[in-house]
Amino acid sequence: MCGIVGYTGFQDAYDIVINGLRRLEYRGYDSAGIVLEDGNNKLEVEKTKGKVDDLVRISENLKGTSKIGMGHTRWATHGVPSDRNSHPHLSNNDKIALVHNGIIENYDTIKTMLTEKGFTFKSETDTEVLVNLIQYFMDLNTETDFPTAVRYALNEVYGAYAITVMHEDYPGVLVVGRLGSPLAIGIGEKEYFIASDASPFVEFTKEAIYLEEGHMATISLENGVDIRTISENSKIEPEIQELKLSLEQIEKGGYEHFMLKEIFEQPKSVHDTMRGRLLVDEGVIKMAGIWDHIEKFKNANRIIIIACGTSWHAGLIGEYLIEEYARIPVEVEYASEFRYRNPIITDKDVVIAISQSGETADTMAALKLAKEKGAFIYGICNVVDSSIARITDAGSYTHAGPEIGVASTKAFTAQLTILTLIAFKLGKHNGNLGNADFMSLIAELEAIPKRIEDVLSSTHELVQNIAKDFVNATNFLYLGRGYNYPAALEGALKLKEISYIHAEGYPAAEMKHGPIALIDENMPIVIIAPKRGHYDKIVSNVQEIKARKGKVIAVVNKGDTQVSAMADYVIEIPETSECFSPIVASVPLQLLAYYIAVYRGANVDQPRNLAKSVTVE
Numbered sequence: 001m002c003g004i005v006g007y008t009g010f011q012d013a014y015d016i017v018i019n020g021l022r023r024l025e026y027r028g029y030d031s032a033g034i035v036l037e038d039g040n041n042k043l044e045v046e047k048t049k050g051k052v053d054d055l056v057r058i059s060e061n062l063k064g065t066s067k068i069g070m071g072h073t074r075w076a077t078h079g080v081p082s083d084r085n086s087h088p089h090l091s092n093n094d095k096i097a098l099v100h101n102g103i104i105e106n107y108d109t110i111k112t113m114l115t116e117k118g119f120t121f122k123s124e125t126d127t128e129v130l131v132n133l134i135q136y137f138m139d140l141n142t143e144t145d146f147p148t149a150v151r152y153a154l155n156e157v158y159g160a161y162a163i164t165v166m167h168e169d170y171p172g173v174l175v176v177g178r179l180g181s182p183l184a185i186g187i188g189e190k191e192y193f194i195a196s197d198a199s200p201f202v203e204f205t206k207e208a209i210y211l212e213e214g215h216m217a218t219i220s221l222e223n224g225v226d227i228r229t230i231s232e233n234s235k236i237e238p239e240i241q242e243l244k245l246s247l248e249q250i251e252k253g254g255y256e257h258f259m260l261k262e263i264f265e266q267p268k269s270v271h272d273t274m275r276g277r278l279l280v281d282e283g284v285i286k287m288a289g290i291w292d293h294i295e296k297f298k299n300a301n302r303i304i305i306i307a308c309g310t311s312w313h314a315g316l317i318g319e320y321l322i323e324e325y326a327r328i329p330v331e332v333e334y335a336s337e338f339r340y341r342n343p344i345i346t347d348k349d350v351v352i353a354i355s356q357s358g359e360t361a362d363t364m365a366a367l368k369l370a371k372e373k374g375a376f377i378y379g380i381c382n383v384v385d386s387s388i389a390r391i392t393d394a395g396s397y398t399h400a401g402p403e404i405g406v407a408s409t410k411a412f413t414a415q416l417t418i419l420t421l422i423a424f425k426l427g428k429h430n431g432n433l434g435n436a437d438f439m440s441l442i443a444e445l446e447a448i449p450k451r452i453e454d455v456l457s458s459t460h461e462l463v464q465n466i467a468k469d470f471v472n473a474t475n476f477l478y479l480g481r482g483y484n485y486p487a488a489l490e491g492a493l494k495l496k497e498i499s500y501i502h503a504e505g506y507p508a509a510e511m512k513h514g515p516i517a518l519i520d521e522n523m524p525i526v527i528i529a530p531k532r533g534h535y536d537k538i539v540s541n542v543q544e545i546k547a548r549k550g551k552v553i554a555v556v557n558k559g560d561t562q563v564s565a566m567a568d569y570v571i572e573i574p575e576t577s578e579c580f581s582p583i584v585a586s587v588p589l590q591l592l593a594y595y596i597a598v599y600r601g602a603n604v605d606q607p608r609n610l611a612k613s614v615t616v617e
């Protein structure tokens, strides 16, 4: 949700900022901008609606002109994507430039106040209000220096933000602040980097400070990084962390898109999720986060899973897993609904938050609410040290590696893997999962990466061919039962978000209560029909579809006959216990969505209107 890059040092700031923006484009990509300090302490701004490539077209003349600057790639909140609304925004006196990720909720009140004082505004953004508020504080008292004015301004606003600010009278200085949106400071040899995540500076330094909530920092080559609390101006000792991220992890590695690379990484990412946790020879699952708090789980009245989007789908499968194997009641909630419906939460509840990015604003707010009410909070996040990971009482990282394609793929299967481990661990511990079943299930789980690998090689070409036949489809239905009902929801979400084809997921039996009215010879229906899991019932559902001439794309187990005989297209996956089938069945559905989108000419990694990390409500 908007990407910020900043740099001060000895290299060409233009190159660092532009390359950094390209890496952060997954966060938002409807407009982009850059500001550099030219040799004469003047701020040079270029910005435009469109992508970083569009920005490069209008700004290449700035290359080589400066050693300090910052840039922004936008996901519009206040005001349509346009040149005027793009960041950086300048103050009325043209001396201060600001880039911002997040939302200033009280911008309207401040704008009215500033307008009464004679300020004017060129854009519809909340960001332009903030930059002028900084000017206002500097004008009000000429003794107020730039970092202090930023601090005064941040104390007046509420909402969520990560900001970077430059002032032309303070050459070589960058001021940053954060509340609710992430910001990392990379520490190099005689250079500093600022970015929404570490990817823009990973090849230059492995040392970073993740700015904490409510903190700001003044950064200059002369004085280093000075961190303060925004509210009290109290000095904070920086905590420098070693980055684990490698350049290779954030590059496409020969694949046409990040999404395809990430789909193909799943044998490894699922394996990495289990590494050090699943010890089949010893017959144990080691998860310190669960074990250290086992009494909380054991005595829990219920587990509430909160998440959004794909992570919510993983949560639904988590409900099936935990209820089946650990016999603990589970409720799954959309974070955005949970937080506003005055939910009943007690200190006997365990709340599990699932989030790839660890930055999703709705999930974060729901967690804070549950925490206030005394629940024990467990996090399942992919991004290490993300905001959600940091506010939870305990948790498990999915270790799927950076996911850059906007549509979540490998993070989803990694989330399912963690939920499976949790369900088996709790079930074994509370006696609901006997030792023999436990041993056989964990042995099967260990082999899942190999199953995914087999599915990738046996279905890749087939799915590409199937996709060609549906390039012009306008609607799709996805059906599944039991564990595969959420897998159907996820299949439909993948298709709609990257191909813009309308798609709905349903429990297969629910079809007759409404969606069946949509079925005719033009309606493609993807049906997940593994042998284990209500197969006979699904056979009847397929018969009902074929009686209405729907086009069936069936995901079945190898050697299937009944559904395959009726289906128009058959995708075979290996037979597994029912609880593992969503992990395996999701892979060809990801490929199907991917190839339909590619053949439609869509921008798969950066689908319209979406962003990877949704840090606004």
Ligand code: F6R
Binding pocket: 308, 309, 310, 311, 312, 354, 355, 356, 357, 358, 359, 360, 363, 406, 407, 408, 409, 493, 494, 497, 612, 613, 614
């Ligand atoms: C779908 C997708 C989104 C996210 C959702 C939650 O492919 O990526 O639906 O799953 O925005 O994001 P996280 O998991 O980062 O909290």
